[in-house]
Amino acid sequence: MAKNSLKSPVFGVIVVLLSISSIVSSVGILRDIIRDGETLVSESGIFVLGFFDPSKNGSSTGITRYLGLWHNFSSYSIVWVANRENPVTHSFGALQLREDGDLIISQNQSIDSDRIVWSSNSSNSAVVNPTVKLLDSGNLIITSNNGTEDGGTIIWQSFDYPTDTLLPGMKLGFNKQSSFQRYLTAWKTPNDPSPGMYVARMDNINELHEVYTSLDKKKFIRYGSWNGFWFVGFPEMKVTYDYTFTFVDNQTEAFYRFNMTASDSYGRFTVFPNNTIYTMVKRKTTPTWLYYERNSDTCDRYAYCGPNSICNPLNAKSCECFTGFRPKSSLSWEQMEYSNGCERKEVLNCANNEGFLQLIDVKTPDTTNSTVDKKLSMNECKDLCVKNCSCTAYGPVYLETIAPRGCIMWYGDLIDTVLYNSGDGEQLYLRLPNSEILKNSSKNNKKIITIVSVVVVGMILISLFIVVIIIKKKKQKQRDYPELETMSSPYQDVRRWKDDIPLFDFLTISSSTNNFSSDYIVGKGGFGDVYKGTMKDGREIAVKRLSKNSRNGLDDFMNEVVLIAKLQHRNLLQMLGCCMERNERILVYEFMKNKSLDKFIFGENRYLLDWPKRVEIIIGIGRGILYLHQDSRLRIIHRDLKPSNVLLDNLMDPKISDFGTARLFVAEQLQENTGRIIGTIGYMSPEYANGGIFSIKSDVFSFGVLLLEIISGKKSRIYYEPDVYLLEMIWTLYKEGKSLIVLDECLSNSCSIPQVLRFIQIGLLCVQEKAIDRPTMSDVLFMLGNENLHLKEAKRPAFCSDSSGVGHSHLWFTNNTMSLTMLDGR
Known part of the structure; x- marks a missing residue:
């Protein structure tokens, strides 16, 4: 993984093209040699070639140096490494082009065979006037110039030897005649470019050429074969707007590649050491890369x-x-x-x-x-x-x-x-x-008969319900939705949810959103699209419509309706009603003009929230969770607390939303185990992410992550210098007595230093690795509100490495909804 910043000479200064005795030309053509500390830049200044140090502190230690490629505007994200298996062991490495067309990396700028750490193996006696050039595509090429005006014949190119990243125009596949393979291999660790165990490749077993990833040489995820539009195991490809995909299968070769749809955007596809794959986009108008993680589940x-x-x-x-x-x-x-x-x-x-x-x-x-x-x-x-x-x-x-x-x-x-x-x-x-x-x-026929029966019964029940509303005298004699009869015992008390929540008719909802116009969409999620609607009386509503293609079915819809129907708290999003007509599954909520919390704690808008307001938001979220765990008539575990699921009203007060994955506990129940792990990486507790066990302490963990994100303005699932996630970075600073370093700089003039330090310690108490060590939400709120209370010392957080570099609670799952994440590179 990449860092936010690096301090080595290659990364810490503005990368420019250095001319050393006319050895390097101004248009990026290499005649003879570049030394460590010098760089080669493509003609339009898009890509840079140079030596770098991937060590944790980012300094030039002179111990491990690699030749790599990176975008000129993004020096922390290396897209290609030449000598990833054999680094230069001091800062005197050099890149040299021999007369026979062989490109080599040597120690001490020597061409002695025992000092060569890497070679392109492109030597050929027929080569004439070989030249190296870095193209604006990121392709480093060696050409043999026979006096032609077209630049000569390419005898070697880096695009044939991808490392962990696929750039636009690169191929993932193989040559059928020579069996030459082009595949991606993740770095061994975020600060070690040597080949790791996670690989993405295309097989050549039969004519279908399936694409898959492997972990330690065993298949991990199979994306399958090309069906003419996408890989059978990757249907999300059809809704990707930034890329165009190409699959070629002819007599000579079979490969997959992509290109960008807009000229003002850059893209890359990278396999990471934590066994995940991201597609990334950066537009010229945005400061950072957008990271799209593929939808993935068990x-x-x-x-x-x-x-x-x-x-x-x-x-x-x-x-x-x-x-x-x-x-x-x-x-x-x-x-x-x-x-x-x-x-x-x-x-x-x-x-x-x-x-x-x-x-x-x-x-x-x-x-x-x-x-x-x-x-x-x-x-x-x-x-x-x-x-x-x-x-x-x-x-x-x-x-x-x-x-x-x-x-x-x-x-x-x-x-x-x-x-x-x-x-x-x-x-x-x-x-x-x-x-x-x-x-x-026979089973299907029985199902059809059952479905028809349910529909008929449902129509009768709806008619009865309308009659009850009209006369307003009788109680409903039959329940409207027989699905609730099959729910487990904790739900028995809430079967009569329709007595407490209005039903909207479909035409009213459709009219309020201009027939579900795309112009009215204000959000997207695993459930479906969220629309802004305006009722005839001028009231604004949020309309959450279950997508026909959503993996979240009736169960999740009913789960959200059942759980939130009885909940009334100022820090929970209020449900106004639902609609179940015409095979539609629609939830109607109060509309939050300020949208979600993540819009205000990450990025440029974070300056709009000063420290006192952030304290109010933290305490408000805590009160909402405490109500779910303890003060409501039902004990509810949310299971997906994160900034995007906290909405802000006109006064910037927080409202917890999205109860589709929440679970109801009976009064005596302490925990539960599930085989279907649903949530978002970075906010899931280790016992839930790794073993499916969840409890009120799972929500406490998520709250702790959220608290630390609000204080720091940093996202939990991003690598920060020195190549650690947010929890580990804060834990390290806490042990060194430097916790204040993590404070978002925009809060320095409005915060109380003792309160900030106290909140950071409370956050670390919430994210401790063992659930038994974490406080309850009532304890958390008590600690947040009592400045003179002596706090316990926090123990090691989850997903944090010890001094030997061995991680705890390794995470093998990814969230099962498509996520859009802002990361800062490897």
């Missing part, structure tokens, strides 16, 4: 459910056996250990009593054990599979507007299949005995 983990099963992110237990299959180990399945997968209930005999069950909207299985014919139709594909007794399933290669085409036939076990619930998946035809297909059809 089901993205390769073969999480084992063979012959399907992973469903909306299922509480995630994994289900295919129809006609059963768990190989019932005991393991019950314990949510799915690696053994499933086996057939009835063995196939390749007879006429077999058929195919269609699965829709799925990420199709790993194609390692498959054959491909891209020219066949689906009917021809089916006929082939029927004739081949070893064929266990078939499906299309390409999605087309008229009909899918191409043929993939799978053999043996089916691995890494995921149900998307979004409409962006593929079709899979599973070979089964007809008896199993009939059973499945």
Whole structure:
């Protein structure tokens, strides 16, 4: 990961093109040599080539020096490293171009073989007048100039040897004739460029060329094959507006690349040492990179459910056996250990009593054990599979507007299949005995009958409800939504939520938002879009509409309605009503003109909140959480506290929002365990992120992170100098008695120093690694409001490295909603 700033000569000064005895020209062409401390700049000044020191303190130690490339405006983010496996061991390294076209890095500016630490291996006796040039694309090239005006022939280029970053125009793939691979390998650690264990590459096993990441040489996330529009395991590609994607597969090579859609923007795609992937965009008008983390959840983990099963992110237990299959180990399945997968209930005999069950909207299985014919139709594909007794399933290669085409036939076990619930998946035809297909059809018919019955009953109940409103004399005799009858015991007291919350009709909501015009959208999230609406009486509302493609279904919708319907607190966002007409799921809230807290504690707007107002916001958030944990009739764990889920009213008072992932506890319940981890990286407690265990102490942890972000104006999931996350940086400063350094500079004239130091210590108490060590929210509020109270010494925070560099509570999960994060590089 990159730092906010570096102090070495290469990074700490304005990078310019130095001319040493006419060795380096003014347009970035290298004739002979550059030494450590000198740089080569592309013609338009976009990219810089030079030596750098990735050590934690950013100083030039003269111990580990690397030759790298970075954007001229962003020196902390290295996009390519030449000698990542063999650094120069002092500050006297040099880059030299030999007469035979070989580019080398040597120690002490020597060309002795024992002093060479890296070579391009591009030497050739036919090379004439070799020249090195750094292009504005970030490609470092060596050309052989035969007197032509076109600049000569390229004999080597850095684009063929990417490290951890893919730049626009770079290829991720391979050459079919030479088997030469172009792939990405993360740095070993944020301050060690040597190759790590996390790799992104394209396979060459068959014609589909699936893209995947691997961790320690084992598949980690499989993005799958190209379906004509996107990779089957990465449907989010279709809504990316900053990039254009290209997949090329011809007789010579197969590769993927991207380009930027706007000339005033820069982009990169990087794999990081913490096993995550970010796509990044920077526009000329913005000071920092925008980091987009791919939507990811448990089901993205390769073969999480084992063979012959399907992973469903909306299922509480995630994994289900295919129809006609059963768990190989019932005991393991019950314990949510799915690696053994499933086996057939009835063995196939390749007879006429077999058929195919269609699965829709799925990420199709790993194609390692498959054959491909891209020219066949689906009917021809089916006929082939029927004739081949070893064929266990078939499906299309390409999605087309008229009909899918191409043929993939799978053999043996089916691995890494995921149900998307979004409409962006593929079709899979599973070979089964007809008896199993009939059973499945029977189940589906029963489901259809049940759905029709529920609809009919629902219409009757709604009619009864209208009658009750009109006459205003009778209590409702039947509950309107039978779904609530199946909820677990903690929800039993709130089944009659409709007595407490109004129902809006769809036409009223639609009219208030100009028929859900895109111009009225004020926010987006995993649930769907949020619109600003204006009622006929002039009242402004916020309309949260469940997206048809949202992975958050009726359960999350009902969860938010049920939980917030009974809650009344000045620091909780007030729900005004909901709408469930025309298959719509809509929540209506009071409108917050000042939007969310993150808009005011990060970036330029942070100057609008002085210290006294931040104290009010901190205490207000704490009171809201305490109400959820203790003072309301229900005990609720929010599970996703973060600045974007805290809204601000006209007086800048905080309102906690977004209860879609919240959970209700019974009075005596202390904690719960879940297999579906939902939340946002940087705010999840270690016991929840790593083990699925959550409690009131999970919210306390999130509050502690939020408190420290409000004080510092820094985001929790960004690497800061010296290459640490916010919690570790604050912890280190706290131990050294330098906590005040973390204070946002814009607060220096309005704050009380003793109060700032006290709040930082309280924040550290909230983020301690063990839940038992953290205070309750009532304790937190008491500490915040009593200046003379003696505070305990905080213990080590979660996700913090010890002196040996060994981290605690390593985080292996990512948030399951698309996140837009501002990071400051590697």
